[in-house]
Amino acid sequence: MSDIIDIASKEVGYKASSGNKTKYSAWYGMNGAAWCHMFASWCANQADVSTSVVPKTASTTTGMQWFRDKGRFKTKGSYTPKRNDFVYFKSDGASHVGIVEYVSGSTLHTIEGNTSDAVKKRTYPLSYHTITGYGVVSDYITSSGDNSKGKNAKNNKGKEELNYLKKILDKNTDKKKKSKRKVKYKISKIRPGINLSVKVIVAHGTAKYKYQVQEGMKFSDERKGAPGKLTFTTFADNKRKITNGDAVAVIVNKRKFFYGFIFSFSPKTDGTLEVTAYDQLRYFKNKDTYISVNKTSTALLKKIAKDFKLKCGKLANTKYPVSRIDDNATLFDIVQNSLDETLIARGKIYTLYDDYGNLRLREPWKVNVLISGQTAESYDYKESIEDQVYNQIKLAYDNSKKGTQEVFVVKNSKSINQWGVLQYYDKVDSKKDIKLKLKSLLDIYCKSGKTLKFNNCFGDARVRAGCLVPVTIKIYDQKVSGYLLVDKVTHTFNNSQHLMDLELSGGDFDSSY
Template identity: 45%
Template sequence: MEVTIQNGSVVYYPAVEEGITWSTERKGSPGQLNFTVLKDKDLNFQEGNLVMLNVDGQGVFKGFVFTKKRNKGNTITVTAYDQLRYFKNKDTIQYKNITATELVKRIADDFKLNVGELEDTGSKITRIEENKTLFDIVQTALDLTLHNKEKMYVLYDDFGQLTLKNVESMKLDILIDDDTAEDFDYTSSIDGETYNKIKLSYENEKTGKRDIYIAQDSSNINSWGVLQYFETIDEKVNGKAKADALLQLYNRKTRSLTVKRVFGDARVRAGCSVPVHLSLGDMIVKNYMMVEKVKHSFNERDHWMDLILRGGGFIA
């Protein structure tokens, strides 16, 4: 592992304490690098300076110093983010008949960000976004693309270049099982977004009455009690179809899975899919799962990952 910091034309190779961490999330957050350096008389760097992490000679992280933290000791703890940090900026954007790919290119040009491989999402979109973060603006376009094309795309920073890829092209051959993972946290619950009764209401101005649409699962009501979802709808919505669709979506337990201290692989980032084969007690997982969040921990002699996974009935 090698961390470099560049201040102007000067490149530093600081002495870094054990415990470097690199984290990514599938949406809404930049890649983050945390490390602690030993301060000496020659080391001089500032917020905004370029930071790079190389692992086994391969570029893993490229970003910028955003926070420096010091105490009485002779160390500086650094937090650096990749280019996606600038997607926290807010703006008002109006666009017409362009793809999410073209939207990312436009934003990158406006904010002077470096662009790498951007796959063509194909679906044309027209929107007005007012006072939204760039993260939210792009994610809305990607969500609409998912709805229109049934394809999911992930925006991330690949060593200093904005990259947009279909998740289907991000599968890895890293098996996560009882041998490669030290521990896991598995939770099943009906306490979150679980509903066995859907009730939709529409104020019908023509009849002067309130139209009610209900979909429910009597079996799960007997098992769990009534867990009701309620929403008001407008006349453009097919109430019965929406109620049935919401029941199909929410009438189940929610499950979450975090796998801890997996053997590290620097190719793993949020948005990748990995094969998982784990016995969780009440079920066995044996399929590809998407990495929603990953935290890499680098030490002198080892490299571990903590993963939050989704898919196959699991949510993040």
């Protein structure tokens, strides 16, 4: 796959002929019709971008809905668009689409077809009233990597996509082979509420104070895109001041649990003080532009830490070199984009987190605290085939030489008998490796969507987002027994009681890795 903007840049200045006819609409087969989306789809086609990444359509409504159905549509204000993303103008009577060239400050730069009957470069404020949102393309193609200059990209002709599909098949094959093995746990005994010791220490200037906190102190930790967050309520004390920027340390049963900084405090009429603190990852909400040329995620993270004066602990060597530009993006997104490329290339998941004042980058690690019906108060479980579930995959290829359309289908008859036909349909630009694509898509989508959350589990200070915990429980008609990945954990401390809520994925309980 190549860079769409590189293609679009060469078309700037092209004008429609009499009757609004263009080579883009002739390519699509609707010459004379409104051609803004046909231009965008044509550019993607010329860049060898698959129709599984960018829709081939003449309709802005259909195009925007296609991205929504794929879970790849971001509304205005919730996302900073990147080079090659599609921008949809579907508000206040507008019906238009453009291709994002780059973002500079609060200004969006685009290349668009059918704007004053020509291909032109345009600029808008990111808050422009007719912008509805963006179809995310940048994360799924190999860009030339420059959000301000159109350099030529390497044309990998879909190798990244195919490698990714192969890894999914290999992963699921390995999972099936291992599923018969019995999982053995060395489980730590949990004694909820017995001898629980929690110390909260605030450093104000050169002074350090121990604070008594009211019950209900919480610490939440997520695996992606959020800092560790601590909230507690204490009593205001004129002799022991608290202010923003003060460091906060929490020790649980002599174990270093949290280290961060106060970002807000709120005195109340009853003499209490509500405090919110975050760990170092709070600074990853900062935005910046980073250019990576054959730089591993580890090296990128070290560079960011140095630039923003953050402390690093042990960082796993991700080994995979990434080349890309992230312009006007949050540090969270910059690092995650690099980690996502590493995941596709190496099949390895890494979690960035703060370990008591030191940034850590780590593959999932096991914490042997059993989660079961005896150690959790309740669970929330949902199984659904409403969204992103397909048991019949149909891919169509337009053979221009023969003037025919070739259709390729694979299906799971057992699930069709149970659920009815749930069809995934798409057009492809090449028949190369089409059998692999069919099999991979069926393997990805032909399963119920499952989510699993546990509420009020017996707490353990070692449990962080990114770790693996053993789970054994019977839910409805199945038994869950294995290690699941912690996507989010919320620890709650009530006097002598320590509880935690967990959101889990992995196995059949998949979130987006």
